[in-house]
Amino acid sequence: MGLLVQNGEIVTSESRYFADIYVEDETITKIGPALQAPAGTEIIDARGKLIFPGFIDPHVHIHLPFMGTFAKDNYATASKAALIGGTTSFIEMCCPARKDDLLASYYLWKSKAEGLSACDYAFHMAVTRCDDNLEAQLRLVIDDGTASLKIFLSYKGAFAIDDGEMYRTLQLAKKLGAMVTAHCENAELISRLQQELVSQGRTGPQWHEPSRPEFVEAEGTGRFAAFLEATGASGYVVHLSCAPALRIALDARKRGVNLAVESVLPHFLLDKTYADREGVEGMQYVMSPPLREKENQRTLWEGLASGDIDTVGTDHCPFDLAQKMMGREAFPLIPNGLPGLEDRVNLMYTYGVKRGALSLHRFVDALSTRASRLFGLYPRKGTIAVGSDADLVIFDTEYRGTISARTHSMNCDYSAFEGVAIEGRPAVVTVRGKVQVRDGNFVGEYGRGRFLRRDAMQAG
Numbered sequence: 001m002g003l004l005v006q007n008g009e010i011v012t013s014e015s016r017y018f019a020d021i022y023v024e025d026e027t028i029t030k031i032g033p034a035l036q037a038p039a040g041t042e043i044i045d046a047r048g049k050l051i052f053p054g055f056i057d058p059h060v061h062i063h064l065p066f067m068g069t070f071a072k073d074n075y076a077t078a079s080k081a082a083l084i085g086g087t088t089s090f091i092e093m094c095c096p097a098r099k100d101d102l103l104a105s106y107y108l109w110k111s112k113a114e115g116l117s118a119c120d121y122a123f124h125m126a127v128t129r130c131d132d133n134l135e136a137q138l139r140l141v142i143d144d145g146t147a148s149l150k151i152f153l154s155y156k157g158a159f160a161i162d163d164g165e166m167y168r169t170l171q172l173a174k175k176l177g178a179m180v181t182a183h184c185e186n187a188e189l190i191s192r193l194q195q196e197l198v199s200q201g202r203t204g205p206q207w208h209e210p211s212r213p214e215f216v217e218a219e220g221t222g223r224f225a226a227f228l229e230a231t232g233a234s235g236y237v238v239h240l241s242c243a244p245a246l247r248i249a250l251d252a253r254k255r256g257v258n259l260a261v262e263s264v265l266p267h268f269l270l271d272k273t274y275a276d277r278e279g280v281e282g283m284q285y286v287m288s289p290p291l292r293e294k295e296n297q298r299t300l301w302e303g304l305a306s307g308d309i310d311t312v313g314t315d316h317c318p319f320d321l322a323q324k325m326m327g328r329e330a331f332p333l334i335p336n337g338l339p340g341l342e343d344r345v346n347l348m349y350t351y352g353v354k355r356g357a358l359s360l361h362r363f364v365d366a367l368s369t370r371a372s373r374l375f376g377l378y379p380r381k382g383t384i385a386v387g388s389d390a391d392l393v394i395f396d397t398e399y400r401g402t403i404s405a406r407t408h409s410m411n412c413d414y415s416a417f418e419g420v421a422i423e424g425r426p427a428v429v430t431v432r433g434k435v436q437v438r439d440g441n442f443v444g445e446y447g448r449g450r451f452l453r454r455d456a457m458q459a460g
C-alpha cells in the first residue's frame with residue numbers, strides 16, 4: 001500500500017516549499033502539488049506542519065561495556081526513543097575492549113540490532129588495538145558496509161590507542177577508503193591529573209572537568225589533525241566541546257586537512273556547573289569531554305550556524321543513578337555518559353531555530369544531511385527527493401511540552417534535561433514509508449530497522 005502525505009511544507013537543507021509526497025515500496029516516488037493516489041493509499045494530512053527528512057544521529061552508544069558496567073539501552077528502547085524524537089537512523093559506535101577480537105565484536109554488535117531495531121542503523125568500527133590481523137579484518141568490516149572507523153585517544157587502559165597505533169590505523173583507513181572518527185583527549189594527561197586530584201581529596205564530580213581541561217582536548221584535536229595531515233586520511237572529531245579545540249580543528253582545515261567536526265547536544269545547553277550539584281545529581285552530568293564553562297556555548301552555536309561545526313550528534317550513553325553511584329568515592333569511577341537520543345531534535349529546534357541561533361536549513365543540514373553526506377548515506381538518507389528512502393518527520397511547531405524522565409522512552413531513570421521546555425515535536429515519523437510514531441507515541445514495529453550499508457570512499 002502506498003502512502004500520500006498531503007498539504008505539508010517540505011524543508012530540506014537547501015529548500016522550503018509546499019508539496020505532497022507520494023511513497024511506494026519504501027521510497028519517495030513523486031513530489032508535487034495536489035498529487036492523486038490510487039484507492040487504498042494511506043493518507044496523512046500534514047497541513048500546518050513542517051516535513052523534514054528523517055534525522056540522523058551520527059554518534060550513539062547502545063551496547064557498550066564500559067567502566068565496569070554496561071550502558072542501559074538496548075536496540076528496542078533506543079530505537080523507540082530515537083523515533084519518538086524524530087531520529088530515523090543512527091550510527092552506533094562499535095567499541096571492543098582492547099583484549100577483544102575486532103571482527104567478533106563487530107558481529108556481536110550487529111547481532112544486538114538485528115531483528116530488534118525499529119529504526120535504521122549503521123556502525124563506526126572502533127580500532128582499539130593494532131595487530132597483524134587488523135588490515136584483513138578491516139577489509140571484511142568495510143566490505144560488509146561499515147566504511148567508517150573510530151579511535152579513542154582517551155580512556156587509558158580501556159579503548160585508548162597510542163600514537164603508533166593511530167598512525168597505522170589512519171594509513172589503513174586511507175588505503176581502504178574509510179573515514180576515521182576520533183575522541184580527541186590526551187589519555188596520559190587525564191590519567192595523571194585524575195591521580196593528582198584524587199590524592200588531594202578532590203573526589204567529587206565537580207573535579208571531572210578539571211581533570212580533562214580544555215587544553216587536554218585541544219592537544220588531542222591537534223594531534224589527530226597532524227596525523228591526518230601526515231597520512232592523508234579523512235577524519236571527523238567527535239563531541240568537540242570547547243573553543244580552543246575548535247580553533248585548532250579549523251586551522252587544520254585551512255591547511256587542507258580533511259577534517260569534519262561534530263559537537264553533541266549536552267555541550268550546547270549544559271555547562272560545568274551542573275556537575276557541582278550535590279551527590280548523585282552532580283554525577284548525572286559526568287561525560288567526556290566534560291561539560292565546559294558556559295562561554296564555550298556561544299562558540300559552539302556560532303560555529304554550528306556558520307557550518308564550521310558540521311554535525312550535531314548526541315553521544316547518547318545512558319547510565320542510571322545506581323550506576324553513576326559507582327563513582328561516589330572518586331569521580332574517575334563514575335561511568336561517563338548522558339542520555340539524549342530522544343531529545344536532540346526537539347531541543348536543537350527549540351533553542352537553536354526558535355531562539356534565532358540556527359536557520360531552519362542549517363538545522364536540517366547539521367542534524368541530518370551533513371551526516372548522510374559524510375558517512376555515505378546521501379541521497380538515500382538526509383533529504384526529501386524522488387528516489388530517497390521515505391523517512392519523514394512531520395513536525396508540529398505548535399506543540400508545547402516539557403522533558404522528563406517520567407515520560408521519556410530512553411532506558412534511564414533520569415533526564416539530563418529534566419523540566420526543560422520544548423516548542424515543537426514530531427507529530428508523525430515514518431521509516432521507509434511506514435508510520436512508526438504518531439502524536440509522540442510509538443505505534444511501529446520492532447525489527448523494521450535495517451542495517452545501512454555504506455560504501456568505502458574512493459581510496460587513494
Ligand code: URP
Pocket residue numbers: 061183286287288289315317336337338
Ligand atoms: O562520556 C561519554 N562521552 N561517554 C561515552 C563514551 C565516549 O567517550 O563517547
Ligand code: ZN
Pocket residue numbers: 183238239288289
Ligand atoms: Zn568519546
Ligand code: ZN
Pocket residue numbers: 059060061093315317
Ligand atoms: Zn561517544
